[in-house]
Amino acid sequence: MIEVKNIVKSFEGKTILHDISATFYAGKTNLIIGQSGSGKTVLMKSIVGLIRPESGQVLYNGKDLLKMNSSEVRTLRSEIGMLFQGSALFDSLTVLENVMFPLKMFTRQSMVERVKRAEFCLERVNIKGVNNLYPSEISGGMQKRVAIARAIALNPKYLFCDEPNSGLDPRTSIVIDELVSDITKEYNMTTIINTHDMNSVMGIGENIVFLNKGHKEWVGTKEEIFTAKNEALDDFVFASNLFKMVKKYVVKENLESFFDNKSGK
């Protein structure tokens, strides 16, 4: 579990995060949503430790990142998996070598052990037969799966995904979302995902934190979003006519059956 308490962050005298407190649960897909510029990335970077807030606490299972010494931070880093927007694979390394990379950085495993673990992770994300290809030789969806395999190579307790669906078609986005969600449950990870993607919100939003102009405006689940009485949230989530119609239908008809059928299974 990760808790942030009273996080304040400013740049050049302008406050970007206003006293943010939120809880992100283990075994759940926790989403941070909000308009462009609302502070999602700054919040995620503050949680990961890439940005130091002026005040507040970032508690990893109760331990404050902002008070950890360098050896504690290094241990924590080995427990964190990251999935970046553009997959961020190393172009000059093969698929297998990309997944082996964090194992080389953070473990003393032998070459044989590293290969075995990387092969296991690639199989887990349903990647077969491309281990010796380079990222440029596989599709965007496959690259994303390889990035997930790399992110879970060290068996992380915490997984951070920044816009994991950017650049993917809707069908592949759902596959990636479901993969992240399944892995989160399987390994009981605390997964935090930054997204604007309403399909992700409706599909895997188990704990959604909505930021509005750097303020935490609302927290709830994908089911609660339909009946929330928050104007800013409503404007953001149901901005398109399509989602306005979906809301009308879901509220009028049967909410449960909508979520049961969401993934089209």
Ligand SMILES: Nc1ncnc2c1ncn2[C@@H]1O[C@H](COP(=O)(O)OP(=O)(O)OP(=O)(O)O)[C@@H](O)[C@H]1O
């Ligand atoms: N290093 C920085 N220096 C100055 N201002 C910054 C810095 N990083 C972010 N900001 C500002 O903080 C605000 C929030 O940015 P942030 O990237 O967190 O938004 P976001 O919600 O992630 O947006 P998007 O969805 O477009 O990625 C923006 O106004 C941005 O210009």
